[in-house]
Amino acid sequence: MRRVVVGSSVASAIATLLALEGIASSDPYRLRIDAIGYTQAPQSPVGLVVLQGDDKANQWVDAEALTWMGNSSFNGNADVLTALVRLHDPRNYGELRLGRQILTVGALRPLHLDGADARLRAPTGTSFEAFGGVPVQPQFGYHAWDWATGARAAQSIGRDTSLGFSYLQQRSDGQLAYDEAGFDFASSPVPVFDLAAHGVYDLIDPGLAEAGISVAGRFGELRPEIYATQRSPSRLIPATSLFSALGDTPAEVVGTAVKWRMFPRLDLLPTLAVRDTAGDVGLDATVKATLRLDDRGGGALSVEGRRQGSGPDRWSGARVAVRVPVAARVGCSTELELVAPDDPRGRGSLWPWGLVAIRWVPVEHWEVAAAMEAASTPTATREVNGLARIGWSWGAR
Amino acid sequence: MKRASLLLLFAVLLGACAQILGIKPPESRPFPHRVHVTKGAVTCVQCHVGIMNATDADGMHMPDTAKCVSCHAKPHDSRECSGCHGLQYVREGVEQDLDHLKFSHATHDKRLKGNCAYCHRGVTEDSDHVRPPMGICLSCHEHQDDFAEARTCDRCHKDLRGEEVRPESHVAHDGDWLREHGNRAYSARDLCSTCHTDRYCAGCHGITVPALPETMAFDDPLRAGVHRAGYVSRHSLEARTQPGLCTTCHDTGGFCGSCHQRMGVDVSSGGASPHPPGWLSVSGGRNDHGPAAWRDPSVCASCHSGAGEQLCVSCHRVGGVGGNPHPAGWSSKLRPTIDQPCRLCHQGAP
Numbered sequence: 146m147r148r149v150v151v152g153s154s155v156a157s158a159i160a161t162l163l164a165l166e167g168i169a170s171s172d173p174y175r176l177r178i179d180a181i182g183y184t185q186a187p188q189s190p191v192g193l194v195v196l197q198g199d200d201k202a203n204q205w206v207d208a209e210a211l212t213w214m215g216n217s218s219f220n221g222n223a224d225v226l227t228a229l230v231r232l233h234d235p236r237n238y239g240e241l242r243l244g245r246q247i248l249t250v251g252a253l254r255p256l257h258l259d260g261a262d263a264r265l266r267a268p269t270g271t272s273f274e275a276f277g278g279v280p281v282q283p284q285f286g287y288h289a290w291d292w293a294t295g296a297r298a299a300q301s302i303g304r305d306t307s308l309g310f311s312y313l314q315q316r317s318d319g320q321l322a323y324d325e326a327g328f329d330f331a332s333s334p335v336p337v338f339d340l341a342a343h344g345v346y347d348l349i350d351p352g353l354a355e356a357g358i359s360v361a362g363r364f365g366e367l368r369p370e371i372y373a374t375q376r377s378p379s380r381l382i383p384a385t386s387l388f389s390a391l392g393d394t395p396a397e398v399v400g401t402a403v404k405w406r407m408f409p410r411l412d413l414l415p416t417l418a419v420r421d422t423a424g425d426v427g428l429d430a431t432v433k434a435t436l437r438l439d440d441r442g443g444g445a446l447s448v449e450g451r452r453q454g455s456g457p458d459r460w461s462g463a464r465v466a467v468r469v470p471v472a473a474r475v476g477c478s479t480e481l482e483l484v485a486p487d488d489p490r491g492r493g494s495l496w497p498w499g500l501v502a503i504r505w506v507p508v509e510h511w512e513v514a515a516a517m518e519a520a521s522t523p524t525a526t527r528e529v530n531g532l533a534r535i536g537w538s539w540g541a542r
Numbered sequence: 543m544k545r546a547s548l549l550l551l552f553a554v555l556l557g558a559c560a561q562i563l564g565i566k567p568p569e570s571r572p573f574p575h576r577v578h579v580t581k582g583a584v585t586c587v588q589c590h591v592g593i594m595n596a597t598d599a600d601g602m603h604m605p606d607t608a609k610c611v612s613c614h615a616k617p618h619d620s621r622e623c624s625g626c627h628g629l630q631y632v633r634e635g636v637e638q639d640l641d642h643l644k645f646s647h648a649t650h651d652k653r654l655k656g657n658c659a660y661c662h663r664g665v666t667e668d669s670d671h672v673r674p675p676m677g678i679c680l681s682c683h684e685h686q687d688d689f690a691e692a693r694t695c696d697r698c699h700k701d702l703r704g705e706e707v708r709p710e711s712h713v714a715h716d717g718d719w720l721r722e723h724g725n726r727a728y729s730a731r732d733l734c735s736t737c738h739t740d741r742y743c744a745g746c747h748g749i750t751v752p753a754l755p756e757t758m759a760f761d762d763p764l765r766a767g768v769h770r771a772g773y774v775s776r777h778s779l780e781a782r783t784q785p786g787l788c789t790t791c792h793d794t795g796g797f798c799g800s801c802h803q804r805m806g807v808d809v810s811s812g813g814a815s816p817h818p819p820g821w822l823s824v825s826g827g828r829n830d831h832g833p834a835a836w837r838d839p840s841v842c843a844s845c846h847s848g849a850g851e852q853l854c855v856s857c858h859r860v861g862g863v864g865g866n867p868h869p870a871g872w873s874s875k876l877r878p879t880i881d882q883p884c885r886l887c888h889q890g891a892p
Contacts, residue, residue, distance in 0.1 A: 378786030466763035498772030
């Protein structure tokens with residue numbers, strides 16, 4: 146049955162491609178179609194056709210869509226991820242978005258919603274946004290009274306600072322699932338300095354659901370960042386879940402990341418974080434080096450070491466990735482990873498994973514890629530997977 | 543002595559690697575602009591004929607071989623000069639600029655009066671990177687005012703989303719951007735959406751995403767991604783390290799369960815239990831499920847939602863083996879006998 150689904154998906158994609166090749170003839174539209182297949186990822190054959198496109202034909206209307214069909218491991222056989230029309234005045238003082246969309250409203254969690262989002266912006270820097278609709282459910286798992294609504298009011302202070310307050314109420318089957326208020330703040334008072342902070346307060350089980358602050362600087366080839374986050378898992382799950390009754394055990398992280406362009410083609414990214422998970426304090430660290438093999442970065446080599454020394458499951462890992470353009474239209478890449486858990490618990494003491502891929506652009510607009518992936522995982526001593534993708538794009542480089 | 547030897551070794555290694563690190567110019571031949579301008583006293587417009595009157599509707603104004611041999615009367619090779627002199631990607635960059643930018647040399651020359659090097663600073667450094675980076679534009683143009691006014695970059699860019707290029711000098715996604723991007727985006731959706739469409743966000747944050755962008759682009763191992771490489775192997779380790787993080791994208795209504803069933807790591811479908819020994823005991827033995835659930839209840843909810851919740855309240859109720867599940871000081875504005883999930887236990891309570 147799966148083969149039939151995958152086969153029909155690929156056939157549909159080819160037919161669609163041939164049809165679109167004929168109609169694609171003017172500039173504001175962009176289309177891309179990818180057909181992709183994995184022999185077992187994860188653990189079942191997968192074939193997908195992903196179609197995406199957008200247009201900006203007029204100053205006051207944009208439209209975009211992203212759909213897929215085929216056989217996915219988790220989500221059935223087809224869905225629309227976005228199908229959205231955006232109406233706005235040319236100076237963007239007012240905007241109305243209708244359809245299936247991803248809403249990122251201030252500090253509120255990103256919402257996948259069928260509905261409407263309206264925004265107004267005044268020349269004084271004040272803006273107001275309101276939204277409402279039905280949260281998207283996988284495999285049409287909707288209830289009769291599923292809805293979400295909320296708003297955000299924000300004020301820009303000068304050119305470089307903004308402060309916003311947001312509110313969300315979401316119901317599932319008529320029951321209160323989320324009721325939360327958030328704030329977001331960003332400032333860049335001088336060119337070398339950025340600050341961003343946010344917080345979300347749970348109004349059902351009163352307390353901080355999530356908060357974060359990040360301070361970054363830019364000093365020539367050096368970009369240091371210091372950050373801190375707090376996350377309360379019991380408040381991040383819907384209040385309709387029994388597990389929300391277990392109470393608040395926040396996880397906190399304080400860390401730093403430094404991007405250093407050590408040489409014109411060599412970047413270093415060391416990170417260090419202290420995590421406190423329910424009183425269990427540990428240290429996480431990574432070091433990543435990326436070497437561009439040419440000025441444009443077409444070829445590159447990346448080496449990464451990682452130590453996860455916090456939490457109940459600690460582990461160490463290393464990863465190497467290489468991307469090499471071997472000819473004008475052909476590129477090869479490989480990626481290797483080794484993970485060593487501190488406590489294997491009978492799942493194998495080393496989990497290697499590797500992938501070798503080749504990419505070919507036979508003619509303009511078309512792209513073909515194939516790969517072989519092999520791994521030894523906690524659940525399978527040996528696992529081999531083949532991957533293939535064919536893509537066609539029009540309107541974008 | 544040993545230190546001197548080490549320093550010498552380091553210097554030799556650095557010298558040997560100078561080209562690959564980008565310290566030494568590559569072997570290809572960037573066009574020697576500086577020599578032409580300083581030693582040859584060749585003005586820009588002698589080669590780039592007509593450039594001072596060019597608008598964004600004009601062509602590239604690059605010199606051809608005929609123009610070169612008008613001075614270099616005896617070329618050392620009969621092939622096209624541009625086959626070796628000048629880097630291909632520089633020409634491609636100029637073509638892209640013509641396609642994507644609203645720019646007029648004619649307008650700029652009225653102010654700069656032939657001082658091409660004011661913007662093309664690479665000319666004076668004998669570099670082939672003569673295209674001005676956007677930072678040069680910003681040294682005169684107050685683009686932040688333009689953006690603040692209209693929330694678009696359309697004053698200079700014809701179609702920024704269509705360019706599909708990353709900015710080098712501003713809004714650079716440096717550092718550990720994957721972790722950082724949310725915090726930066728909360729206040730700056732307008733800025734993000736000048737380049738990124740909704741479908742870009744939906745590629746990861748959509749509820750029914752069938753394959754993440756890094757999975758689709760398996761041939762680009764340097765592309766950042768939240769579930770890169772052998773993530774399936776290590777997902778349980780990472781999930782337990784960062785409580786609640788999975789919930790920010792994945793629904794708790796069966797995302798994990800569907801895969802565990804396929805994998806046979808699911809008791810309800812007759813497979814193995816994902817829980818280690820000592821997970822549950824009603825007779826005074828190890829009871830690891832308790833601390834794990836306190837630490838991250840969202841992990842429990844990802845498999846035991848719906849009917850699975852009844853499993854918990856069969857023990858965790860007043861008078862039951864597990865006792866009252868609420869911690870001290872717990873409060874909620876839900877109505878105990880009406881709202882879910884309170885009524886699982888509280889229905890019928892006085």
